[in-house]
Amino acid sequence: RTVYVNGDYLPEGDAKISIFDRGFLMADGVYEVTSVLGGKLIDFEGHAVRLKRSLDELEMAEPCSKEELLEIHRKLVALNEIEEGLVYLQVTRGSDGDRDFVFPSADTKPTIVLFTQNKPGLADSPAAKKGAKIISIEDIRWGRRDIKTVQLLYPSMGKMMAKKAGADDAWMIEDGHVTEGTSNNAYFVKNGVIVTRPLSNDILHGITRKAVLRMAEEAQMKIEERLFTIEEAKEADEAFTTSASAFVMPVVEIDGVALGDGTPGPITKRLREIYLEESMNAAI
Ligand code: PLP
Structure with a gap:
């Protein structure tokens, strides 16, 4: 399976995240799950709008534009040949390299991860x-x-x-x-x-x-x-x-x-x- 991590498309075994990432240490992150039917994304727009709202509510920076997000979703669906399944997207606050309750500075890059799950028979369950x-x-x-x-x-x-x-x-x-x-x-x-x-x-x-x-x-x-x-x-x-x-x-x-x-x-x-x-x- 090919996954997406901070700009790169990688085999899942090669993906790496810092142990100081606040998603890992403090559940400081948000996610979306979008269904794929017939190789296409269901209600991508709805998920993108809610993602932006979740990020805003937590004062977290957007990792990329909506257009880029759509492109990443589509590319992963194509690379992993998903006809029916899910795309999981997670954005966490990242880290400045230490554990602290105070948020890291605003210029800290968020961590963005996407992966697919193949689920044949999702619709006809x-x-x-x-x-x-x-x-x-x-x-x-x-x-x-x-x-x-x-x-x-x-x-x-x-x-x-x-x-x-x-x-x-x-x-x-x-x-x-x-x-x-x-x-x-x-x-x-x-x-x-x-x-x-x-x-x-x-x-x-x-x-x-x-x-x-x-x-x-x-x-x-x-x-x-x-x-x-x-x-x-x-x-x-x-x-x-x-x-x-x-x-x-x-x-x-x-x-x-x-x-x-x-x-x-x-x-x-x-x-x-x-x-x-x-x-x-x-x-x-
Ligand atoms: N409520 C909770 C607690 C959920 O976790 C979810 C989905 O993950 C939903 C409701 C349904 O939301 P959606 O229709 O956007 O998947």
Whole structure:
């Protein structure tokens, strides 16, 4: 696999990063994951805009222009012959060669790394046909979940809690309300109405969330952006999650309670189809 590190395209075994990099020492970095379908990038623009916002919020310099970023994405997809898969992008604050809580001087070069993951069958996924079983766990993350940082230890632990409980993923709960999944935004459907938590600093502003809500509105579906409890979700007709890497993923069980007949719901399935078709048509 060829990877990209600070301007160079290298075999993955030759890539090097300083041990003083603040991404490594302090999780001082941000990332994006862009899907590739039919060899093309899904919603590159959305990811580029969110990356800029994450960098701005952390007072981190942009490592390169949007045009260069697109070129790097495309070159890696071509070099690694990705038809279906992901491009992972990470920008960290770099380092001035020592460990210090104070940010290094503003002229310190950020570290930029990109690599691809080959995932044949990403769109036509068996997991999406079956639907996911989720458990609920407490949300103990920090207060700026709108910034897409590489600080992923708790979401990773949450995923492990789900696996140990025989489930696929976890939804997190704060002050009695569902925030989001470990790596996705959360929704339920009751009497034809799609319910999801409104945007704030409490959740990531999903690129897929934005696209799916727009498409749902265009398809005359009813949407309510409001706080909701896990009890409400358990009594729903359907539930699903959205993310750039799993698109619209049906949820068929919450804390051991089957939703509807325990199979992916009709609105969820329709949204997945609409999302995949429209985003593949718009892919670049
Ligand atoms: N929420 C969290 C915590 C995430 O990590 C992710 C994706 O990684 C999402 C939501 C979904 O965001 P997107 O649709 O931009 O992938």
